[in-house]
Amino acid sequence: MNVKIKKLGNGITNVIINDPKTYNSLSLKTLRDLLKTFIKLDKDNNTRVVILEGSGKGFSAGHNLKEVRGIKNRSNHFKLFNLCSKLMMKIVEGKKPVIAKVHGAAYAAGCQLAASCDLAYSTTTATFATPGVNIGLFCSTPMVAVSRKVTRKIMMKMLLTGEPINAKYAKDIGLINDCYTSKKLNSEVLKVAKTISSKSNLTIKIGKQAFYKQLEMPLEDAYKFTSKMMTLNMASQDAKEGISAFLQKRKPNWKNK
Amino acid sequence: MNVKIKKLGNGITNVIINDPKTYNSLSLKTLRDLLKTFIKLDKDNNTRVVILEGSGKGFSAGHNLKEVRGIKNRSNHFKLFNLCSKLMMKIVEGKKPVIAKVHGAAYAAGCQLAASCDLAYSTTTATFATPGVNIGLFCSTPMVAVSRKVTRKIMMKMLLTGEPINAKYAKDIGLINDCYTSKKLNSEVLKVAKTISSKSNLTIKIGKQAFYKQLEMPLEDAYKFTSKMMTLNMASQDAKEGISAFLQKRKPNWKNK
Amino acid sequence: MNVKIKKLGNGITNVIINDPKTYNSLSLKTLRDLLKTFIKLDKDNNTRVVILEGSGKGFSAGHNLKEVRGIKNRSNHFKLFNLCSKLMMKIVEGKKPVIAKVHGAAYAAGCQLAASCDLAYSTTTATFATPGVNIGLFCSTPMVAVSRKVTRKIMMKMLLTGEPINAKYAKDIGLINDCYTSKKLNSEVLKVAKTISSKSNLTIKIGKQAFYKQLEMPLEDAYKFTSKMMTLNMASQDAKEGISAFLQKRKPNWKNK
Structure with a gap:
């Protein structure tokens, strides 16, 4: 499994993307593991809130480009992008609130993943980007999630230049709820999660x-x-x-x- | 009548929710009185702009919970929520611009009411919340109005935690146009109303x-x-x-x- | 032609609205010239990014009111507004990113034109308005573009009062990406255009x-x-x-x- 699950008490479940060697790239395996995890937790009576984070240096770098390059025909590419979309839809359509807890980079489909969560918090040094344009592959599926959270001209700037934005700016534009020093991030996210888990x-x-x-x-x-x-x-x-x-x-x- | 109407000159009509004992709760009676008032003013040739405010301590606390608890069957609950939605639709679909003038709290359906107005101004100490989650009744109809004014993650934070936001933040996120000291609020709202009433x-x-x-x-x-x-x-x-x-x-x- | 085209190198094409005597009003002739220009550039293999600006004192004052007054029947008014909408749609639906570079005023249909571009930058002294209400002609088509970029209450304030907003505020609300001193504006816009033109x-x-x-x-x-x-x-x-x-x-x- 490229996903670790930790129970944090109070009905709070921590989902950790666990492929730090590839900066938690959203490979076929990781996407499948995440989708399975969210389907399972949605039915889990002991989970009331989910905190989603990445292990190692950051949140997620997006698709696994080595894998993407190795895929040889269109129908398999479509399957990959479709699987990724299914995961995002599952988070949005699921019953349990999902909080993204972002450190390091949340890029491309990784940015989409953070955007798809109900709430998102990050370290002050976290960065967000839709950089597909730099590799000739426009962030077309990531923009579906991100463009529903931020205004159009800001989104277009991110998409057309591929340049990253910092956490403070991500907060200003509505992509995340807030950012904290890495020392404080965990306790602040837990505080919000506990507030939510105390409700019906x-x-x-x-x-x-x-x-x-x-x-x-x-x-x-x-x-x-x-x-x-x-x-x-x-x-x-x-x-x-x-x-x-x-x-x-x-x-x-x-x-x- | 739980609603008072004052003519302020220049085609400006002041609508005051007048049930201060219940913090201007949107009881069936108050909802009916407000709906009747807006229907009447929409046809009134001497009304070009409406300023909506609450009497007493604040704007409105939302539904009257004692009344809600007393209602015993689903069809009557549906009638209540539907009547409330009708009032909000009337403000949106009406011909006359409606300016909310908020002091104290605008909570739940009260927050929805302020959000439904074309413009909104408040005191610097006013607070806004969608706190239904605290009483086991999610602010599902209020979120219709509020989520069309503010970005999604900010809205989700308000809905999932039930926590209030202050006037300055409400301005930053687009829920209100501006906030002023209670001394200045009235004259600033009148200034905007006069500007609008001077048009065709x-x-x-x-x-x-x-x-x-x-x-x-x-x-x-x-x-x-x-x-x-x-x-x-x-x-x-x-x-x-x-x-x-x-x-x-x-x-x-x-x-x- | 009321439109000048300059090639700036690197696949960057500068489109200049060139009717400074009328503050680059969007007369029938200027609208037709702009529409023709965008249709042509969309097929031009040597154009990868378009920078749109006004000549003379500012960007554009909107429709040519002398011309509008002279038009005597409804079907010709409809043709004018429809032609204007066609131009805006062409910018949105075209293949090439269009960057508005605004100085002076972008008012009414001129504000709509800046809003319709994928990105927009302005001088710090630029102003934006939807002032139709002041002349009894609500900015109904301009609001289509502007209301898809900024939140509703802010937009309603602009529409109902007709008052202009400054560049800093236009940035805060998402109408433009950024603003610079008039000395720096050109180089900053060129920098963004070059970044985009370096992509596939x-x-x-x-x-x-x-x-x-x-x-x-x-x-x-x-x-x-x-x-x-x-x-x-x-x-x-x-x-x-x-x-x-x-x-x-x-x-x-x-x-x-």
Whole structure:
């Protein structure tokens, strides 16, 4: 397995991309291992939040270019890019919030991976790039994720020049939520993860899944859809308990932890 | 009526949510009163701009949780969320620009209400949140409005943690236009309202209604639609008068005040 | 011709709107000349990047209001707005990256023109506005381009008040990439243009055209589409050369310059 899983307590699961020799390149094997991991954790009752990070020097350099060069026909290239897209879709469509914890470089499909997570935090020295243009292979799939997080001209600059951006700028443009010194990053990410894991798991699931769906709808449809989702959510014991606890000024006791 | 209406002159109408005992909660009654008010003002020839604010300690705390808890079946919950969505749609689809003037807290559906207005200004001490996750009821309908104003990772952080953000940050992320000391807020909002009310009412109406529609279209359709709207606008006396006034370096004399 | 073309070397072509007496207004003639120019350059093998600027005092004041006033029937107004939209679409859908280089004012359709370019840089003293509301003619077609670059409340403020924004703010909100002193602007824009023109022309073409298309698709469709585009890109000699050069730590030698 090119992926390690660590349970950190409080329903927080740490997923570590573990191929440091290739800067955690997203090879076919690593993509398959990550996809399997996310499918498994989505069904795991003991996982309420996932923290995704890279082992070794950084987060991920993107596709494994040696492998890409070795692939000889179009249908196999398509399979590779399609598998990569499937992983990204799984993170977006999954029930559990995924937090990217980035150090070093998050480049190309590695940048896409960080962008696809619900939240992202990095060290202050982390860098992000969509540099495909430098090797003649435009970051066309990575831009799908990144261009849904940052404004168009900023994205175009990254795509057309291939130049990396730093963590502070990545925060300013909305690609990550925040950045911290490498000493503080872990505790800050854990703090956010614990806050999220203290909520009702069912409520988070309903909300996360509704979030990305409603974003793709016209306003009126989005309201019809989310009104239904809120009605469904309201019928749950956790909503009743949460509202009662609030009105009684006590801590809620979730059924769906 | 849980809503007060004040005429401020210059075609500016002040709508005040007036249920300070419940922090202007959006109860069924308040939602109905607000919806009725916006429907009425949309037809009122003496209203060119609306300023929406809360009475008492703050803007609005969102749904009335005591009432929500008391509602016993799904279809009535759906009716409540649907009524709330209708109010938000009415503000977006209405002809008159609506400016939110926020002090204190704008939480949950209250945050959605501020987000749904065309413009929003607040005191420097105002706070905004989508805290439904804290009571087991994800802010699914509020996120429809808020996620169309701010970038995705910032929105997800607000939704998943439930934590409030301050006015300065709300400005940085595009949720509000600006924030001022409570001393200055009123005069600054009035200044913007007066600027807008000095324009041709017909022009503003065509423009506001076209704005949100074109945003939901692919680029080519958006251009076809707005080219038609501009042609229609151009056929009006106000466009002719405005262009003549500009070329003659004089103040325009609008027919549609 | 109200448009001048200068070859700047390195595949960089400078397009200059050349009607300084009317502040480079987008008259029927200028729109036609610009559209013709972009159609021609898109097929020109010696053009890899376009820099678009205005001659004289500024970038462009938008439509020619004297001409607009003189047009007497709706169908001719529609033709004008439609021609303008066609030009904007051509820039977006064309193969070559277009960089706006703005000094002075970019107002109304002039602001739309800068917004429609892939990248935009300006002097620190440049100003941007959608001031149609001041002449009774809402900036309905300009907002199509601008509202796809900046957040909604900021855009609404510009549209409803008609007030200009400065270059620094235009950068903060994503309307332009950066601003420089007028001394430095030219060299900074040339630097970006040279970086882009050093890439494979074919790769840039595939990427730019995929970028705007995928933005209008739901996530899953966007991934399917871009996976196909990357597969197509991967089959090109430039991608093979680029990857080999990267792995061999040498400069790539593009076939499609």
